[in-house]
Amino acid sequence: MLEYMYSILLMLNLLFIITGNHKVKGIIKDKTNEILLLKKENDTLSDEIINIVNLNLKLEDEVRYFKKVIEENDKSDIFIPFMEKEFGTGLIRVCEDGVYYHGVCEEEKQKWNKDNKCSRQIYEYRVKNNTRKNLDNYNTFNIDEFCNNCLLIKDKNKYKIFECQGHQY
Ligand SMILES: [Zn+2]
Numbered sequence: 652m653l654e655y656m657y658s659i660l661l662m663l664n665l666l667f668i669i670t671g672n673h674k675v676k677g678i679i680k681d682k683t684n685e686i687l688l689l690k691k692e693n694d695t696l697s698d699e700i701i702n703i704v705n706l707n708l709k710l711e712d713e714v715r716y717f718k719k720v721i722e723e724n725d726k727s728d729i730f731i732p733f734m735e736k737e738f739g740t741g742l743i744r745v746c747e748d749g750v751y752y753h754g755v756c757e758e759e760k761q762k763w764n765k766d767n768k769c770s771r772q773i774y775e776y777r778v779k780n781n782t783r784k785n786l787d788n789y790n791t792f793n794i795d796e797f798c799n800n801c802l803l804i805k806d807k808n809k810y811k812i813f814e815c816q817g818h819q820y
Contacts, residue, residue: 731756732788738818741797742787745771745815753798753815755789771815773798778809 732742738751745752754771755764763769775794776783783790791797798815805812 735818737820738800739796739798741773741789741791743818744788747817750817750819752817753789753801754813759789771817772804773801773813773815775811775813776809777811 729746731746732744734740734742735751739753741753743751743753744756745754752771754773755767755769757767757770759767759769769789772789773794774790775797776790776792779792786792794801794811794813798813800816800818801813802816803811804814
């Protein structure tokens with residue numbers, strides 16, 4: 652009778668171990684699936700990171716390209732003379748190292764401009780006379796409109812001479 656009881660206990664014990672083992676196996680299976688899912692997610696995120704890094708490199712290349720285009724445009728697309736309201740209503744007629752100037756330009760070969768001594772100068776006349784020549788070039792009746800960055804260098808009876816100090820974008 653005692654032996655029979657032991658057998659039953661042993662059977663129950665084994666059953667418990669087997670059931671327990673099944674449970675553990677189930678947990679391991681679940682955890683394995685979870686790990687696989689996380690691995691997949693990790694792979695996807697790694698791919699996304701690679702894509703973002705590549706996109707960033709591409710955008711940096713584009714920025715470099717456009718900076719170059721802008722630099723080249725700055726040099727080649729501006730034809731002198733031109734008017735830039737930001738600098739005044741006078742014509743920009745001189746450009747040196749990216750700085751723009753109003754006034755008498757280097758090509759002015761008149762006798763009164765020997766050795767280009769009047770470079771960048773603007774003449775403001777007191778008396779309005781519509782027959783006055785070179786009004787858009789270096790003669791004006793209103794220096795404040797013509798150039799917003801200049802210095803008075805001569806004050807004569809009929810006119811004042813200003814020198815453009817340069818303008819930059
Ligand atoms: Zn100026």
